[in-house]
Amino acid sequence: MTGVTITTSCCVVGGGPAGMMLGVLLARAGVETVVLEKHADFLRDFRGDTIHPSTLEMLAELGWIEDFLRLPHQEIRNVGVDVCGVHVPVADFSHLPVRCRFVALMPQWDFLDFLAGWGATFPSFQLRRRSEATGLIIEGDQVVGVQAQEPGRTLTVRSRLVVATDGRHSRMRAAAGLTVQDLGAPIDVLWMRLPRLPSDPEAVLGNVRAGHLLVLISRGDYWQCAYVIPKDGYGAVRQAGLDAFRHAVAETAPMLAGRTDALKSWDDVKVLTVKVDRLEQWCRPGLLCIGDAVHAMSPIGGVGINLAIQDAVAAGRILAPSLRRGEAPDLATLRRVQRRRGWPTRATQRLQVLAQNRIIGPVLAGSGDGALPVPLRMLQRFPALRRVPARVLGLGFRPEHTGPHP
Numbered sequence: 001m002t003g004v005t006i007t008t009s010c011c012v013v014g015g016g017p018a019g020m021m022l023g024v025l026l027a028r029a030g031v032e033t034v035v036l037e038k039h040a041d042f043l044r045d046f047r048g049d050t051i052h053p054s055t056l057e058m059l060a061e062l063g064w065i066e067d068f069l070r071l072p073h074q075e076i077r078n079v080g081v082d083v084c085g086v087h088v089p090v091a092d093f094s095h096l097p098v099r100c101r102f103v104a105l106m107p108q109w110d111f112l113d114f115l116a117g118w119g120a121t122f123p124s125f126q127l128r129r130r131s132e133a134t135g136l137i138i139e140g141d142q143v144v145g146v147q148a149q150e151p152g153r154t155l156t157v158r159s160r161l162v163v164a165t166d167g168r169h170s171r172m173r174a175a176a177g178l179t180v181q182d183l184g185a186p187i188d189v190l191w192m193r194l195p196r197l198p199s200d201p202e203a204v205l206g207n208v209r210a211g212h213l214l215v216l217i218s219r220g221d222y223w224q225c226a227y228v229i230p231k232d233g234y235g236a237v238r239q240a241g242l243d244a245f246r247h248a249v250a251e252t253a254p255m256l257a258g259r260t261d262a263l264k265s266w267d268d269v270k271v272l273t274v275k276v277d278r279l280e281q282w283c284r285p286g287l288l289c290i291g292d293a294v295h296a297m298s299p300i301g302g303v304g305i306n307l308a309i310q311d312a313v314a315a316g317r318i319l320a321p322s323l324r325r326g327e328a329p330d331l332a333t334l335r336r337v338q339r340r341r342g343w344p345t346r347a348t349q350r351l352q353v354l355a356q357n358r359i360i361g362p363v364l365a366g367s368g369d370g371a372l373p374v375p376l377r378m379l380q381r382f383p384a385l386r387r388v389p390a391r392v393l394g395l396g397f398r399p400e401h402t403g404p405h406p
């Protein structure tokens with residue numbers, strides 16, 4: 001097996017939303033950047049396909065939004081919930097102070113290919129596919145590069161900075177010895193597709209019946225469905241049989257009755273083990289973690305991609321000046337990224353844990369008398385209140401901006 005060594009300013013490990021966005025933004029700022037992605041392509045199903053208004057606004061700031069909107073996508077302008085047959089509109093994005101007042105739904109691989117396309121326009125951007133980081137190179141206390149495996153050869157990347165964007169099972173953060181705080185998640189999610197009719201609403205719809213919660217996301221000719229189950233409950237669901245599962249789905253969302261036969265076998269059902277965790281320290285000398293590598297998010301609100309991208313934008317803005325000067329960002333600079341993004345992360349996770357424990361937990365336990373909870377009654381009665389969840393879901397806490405071209 002041969003070995004290759006390259007040097008660069010910044011080595012980004014992981015070509016997901018955080019890594020690709022950071023790689024492209026640094027390269028746009030003139031920083032030589034290498035992104036290592038272990039897969040040959042971005043084709044992975046059900047990875048989260050939501051592009052939020054804050055991300056769309058950023059694409060507009062970059063001047064890329066027209067190109068983006070030419071790609072096939074759906075536009076979601078409302079989120080609602082159906083509690084035992086009573087419909088409650090929850091979020092209305094039409095008042096957000098941004099250019100695109102909707103959530104765009106686009107397969108994640110199309111979005112990542114789109115970023116890779118922009119990256120390729122910058123001479124200082126390099127995306128290495130089928131390049132799997134296996135460890136960090138550490139000299140003294142300083143991370144100075146990455147060891148990786150490519151087909152038929154080992155790769156050594158020496159860099160001023162390594163950014164770990166390798167997702168919620170991050171190998172780089174483990175190699176760095178950073179401590180993870182597990183916030184707990186009492187739920188798991190079963191993902192599946194069911195047919196959508198042209199007469200169905202174009203929206204995100206939560207369906208709640210005692211003991212059951214099913215979220216439907218309209219995706220053109222199909223519904224992307226997230227069926228929420230108690231933690232580690234998949235075995236029991238399977239044991240009850242596919243027919244019982246189809247029946248439970250149709251009972252929770254009566255609109256889908258007659259369509260659940262589309263689930264031919266358990267192969268049509270994908271399990272997401274929900275985790276909510278975060279790192280106490282996001283960095284050590286020479287290494288920064290962002291995105292899911294720092295904070296695995298609950299699927300509640302579908303904000304994981306948005307947060308990962310916001311981290312990348314903040315990191316790009318804070319790190320680019322020293323990297324462009326040819327210097328390794330010092331620990332104080334790396335900590336500025338955590339200071340900037342730590343609060344939005346904690347606030348979002350706090351809301352998710354609250355929703356998990358106070359709303360979803362009791363629903364799955366079958367408790368509650370079926371009456372609408374007070375916040376939902378208020379949203380039903382006062383339409384202006386729907387702007388609040390729209391803002392939290394659509395823009396998040398402390399939205400980032402790319403600023404003018406450096």
Ligand SMILES: Cc1cc2nc3c(=O)[nH]c(=O)nc-3n(C[C@H](O)[C@H](O)[C@H](O)COP(=O)(O)OP(=O)(O)OC[C@H]3O[C@@H](n4cnc5c(N)ncnc54)[C@H](O)[C@@H]3O)c2cc1C
Binds near residue numbers: 018038304
């Ligand atoms: C089933 C599912 C559904 C979801 N639905 C939503 C949703 O609707 N909306 C939403 O906002 N979020 C959703 N999420 C969460 C969202 O996908 C993540 O929050 C987001 O992708 C995080 O981006 P990231 O770039 O930090 O990490 P990831 O997207 O996990 O990207 C990490 C990348 O690193 C690569 N990698 C890993 N290890 C290595 C290595 N050693 N060397 C090189 N490359 C490596 C991986 O191949 C991957 O491409 C969902 C997640 C799952 C699993």
